[in-house]
Amino acid sequence: MKHLAALNKYFWKYRFRLLAGLVFVVLSNYFSVLAPLITKYVVNKLMLLLSPGTTHAFHESVQDPLARVLINRIDRWNFSNVVALCGVTLLVLALLRGLFMFFMRQTIIVMSRHIEFDQKNEVYQHYQRLDTTFYRSHSTGDLMNRITEDVSRVRMFTGPAIMYLVNLLALIGLSVYYMLKDNVALTLYTLAPLPLLAVTIYFVNQLIHKKSERIQALLSDLTTNAQQSYSGIRVIKSFVQEKAMLAFFRNSSEEYKTNALGLAKVEAIYFPAMSFVVGISTLLTILIGGFMYIRDPQSMTFGTLTEFVLFINMLMFPVSAIGSVASMTQRAAASQKRLNEFLRLQPEIRDKPKATPKVIAGDLHFDHVSFTYSHTGIKALTDFDLHIRKGQKVAIIGRTGSGKTTVAQLLLRMFDPDQGAVKVDGTDIRDITLKSLREQISYVPQDVFLFSDTVRGNILFGNPVATMDQVRQAAKQAVVDGEIAGFAEGYDTMIGERGVTLSGGQKQRVSIARALIKDPRVIVMDDCLSAVDARTEREIIGQLYEYLQDKTAIIITHRIFSLFQFDQVVVLDDGHIIERGTHDSLLEAGGYYADLYARQRERDERPSEEEVTQEK
Incomplete structure (x- = not known):
């Protein structure tokens, strides 16, 4: 993350968009986590009807104020009306979540486009400041790659990666909060595989970072080869060197493809591993929760077990997105490192501190x-x-x-x-x-x-x-x-x-x-x-x-x-x-x-x- 710290000035510039986006993320996830609470109530209501002798006050376990108001209102109705009203409630919650997700993308993703615009301008202005010596020692393809591919990969961090990361943290935070309120023991069993997830992310990220740096360097070489071929096409044709140039380009392209496929293989292992960890959590929830229900129905209701399964499945996408977020972050870090090294270069030819404009006569x-x-x-x-x-x-x-x-x-x-x-x-x-x-x-x-x-x-x-x-x-x-x-x-x-x-x-x-x-x-x-x-x-x-x-x-x-x-x-x-x-x-x-x-x-x-x- 030390390389990406250079982006803090942009985050500060667009802080209001960023803060608004964070608020919208939290709101969209808040309306998401209400759905399992409502579902828990309906399931417990059904279980009560099927077991009229049960006196367990299932709705007392609902801790969210908004959910308690809704449940208290509909608790007196018959079951058909309860199901109908809960269905409408779930639909409204889904619409509210979608609305705030729209606002979330309109703030965070738009912010990333503004940052991309500013960063490209900064890179281009720095190109104009650098002197002739720099251009004699750097290829055109590498210069083009920095202002296009590198900046685009950084934008994937400032937009989608941040959005998914905040979404992940908000959803996990809210879900774990309600899960702990319902059953601490089951929550700990459910979250037990997460340390394994953290270790996997750490080691795989190291591989992704190294491979991303190598791929960006190879892409610069590939762009340079293509640019030289386009510029010198008349010379290539006049000397009948099309096959030789094609072979040269093919070799560069093959090396880039090999490294890109290597990174794709790492990511191909990464994402299923995330889903596997989530699957283990779901299995533990059903297995341990089921034993708890069988042993003591008073401490573990069927609705609570259903709620936990819904929370775990709700976390499926965000947790799976950890791999995507980590990959985008590592690629962005590799690209930003190249940009930082470039932006730190100072032209040898520049104005002295005391230099002044002067009208020239011509001597x-x-x-x-x-x-x-x-x-x-x-x-x-x-x-x-x-x-x-x-x-x-x-x-x-x-x-x-x-x-x-x-x-x-x-x-x-x-x-x-x-x-x-x-x-x-x-x-x-x-x-x-x-x-x-x-x-x-x-x-x-x-x-x-x-x-x-x-x-x-x-x-x-x-x-x-x-x-x-x-x-x-x-x-x-x-x-x-x-x-x-x-x-x-x-x-x-x-x-x-x-x-x-x-x-x-x-x-x-x-x-x-x-x-x-x-x-x-x-x-x-x-x-x-x-x-x-x-x-x-x-x-x-x-x-x-x-x-x-x-x-x-x-x-x-x-x-x-x-x-x-x-x-x-x-x-x-x-x-x-x-x-x-x-x-x-x-x-x-x-x-x-x-x-x-x-x-x-x-x-x-x-x-x-x-x-x-x-x-x-």
Whole structure:
């Protein structure tokens, strides 16, 4: 239960619903236990008629005030009327019990749905707070499993498990109370098997808890495998690896099935064991109660024996539900343990206590920055020193793995440098709130991500309050407006998950439009033109050159944009700056940049296959 203690804050929040539900549980069970008392009276009345010499005051043994009032009223009537009135009374009691059971579910079960809603929101908000390092080390399937399966299993505890448990305690408490009032000795004999029940519950719960933890971990792996298969279905089909992926999934599924069946077998033994214990209690009641009646009819009436049998059978479902409640509780504890471990994680990148919002002008300074990725040990930057003045346009060029993207990640404070500092307008970005910093920087990532939404919705993601004219203007600046207009539904066209219906170049340009509509002071573009053709690239560069006139821009690329006048060109290799200067000065230096430029011109000037065919 220590893991489930984290739910106390929700129980306190919905305490009025919970308290009302508990009251309704007690009331519904109170009207339930009155039925055996009425039945006892009818049976004793019948026995009195069959044995007129018996003077035993059977109705004096009824202790409940409400039942005594009813019995005293009908005691003077003839037997037919008594049976009829008792039948009506039992019907009314059943209706009252059903009414309060309805109220019970409307309070406790509805409370559990509210808790589920709050808990999913808490998990989702925590996902958004966690930094990039966390997502690099956790699979999507595991993340999805926590917010769906784990939260759902916890809801089974906050709703049905609590409802059944309180119902069980209320019914047992009321039943045992009336049983002890009638006959203490018979009650003790009847309840004798309960210690055996308690021991069984204890040991079986240990097994259920261990198996539940294992099953939840396997379910996360299974979800991850499925998610990766869905996301990479085109790669799977292109490499004809359907059978291999199916076998991989089947192995994971088989392991999950084996463990789930193991848990089902434990539960299959559990529930019949509960019924067996209840059956023993019923047998003891009839056997011992019968001997008591035969030996001394004055101390044990036939009606009392009938009452005890009814109470034991009434307890059949609640006692049988002990197994179900224990199983739900153990599964919920295993899931809540996973959620607690997750919620205790704190992002490495978070606002410092004294961090404040700041309006950015656009002066950037990477002050002797060094950075190593903790999860791989790769040193991405070493003593990187770069000052970009307000309004300057800087190109960062280098081969794959040279550290270009890391520069963008550090500026957006996805990571903090190991040494040195990243400063904006002379202020260390760690002294600026994350929200304020990122609101004023637009970022076009290397790996374009589009949401399963319309084209307009994806562009508006950069500025949700923008007008349709601003959306079109951003699309024109990204040179994608014409192609969007050719879609069947224009800007209202659904583009599918991750933009699957668009080409690579279209996705990149929609992503650029999303960054431009934000109208930031600083814009970072990370190799965002790799999938567009040369003509479109020239159009985009022309549009960007005009758009970026008064903005600070960092263009990260592996190509050289000779048509774009950069204030600085920085060449990175293995995390070090090996060259820097203007386009012309670097060509004159004859180093890496000049060699890259020469090879690029040679490729660009080489005639395409289409041009060769036309010449022939």
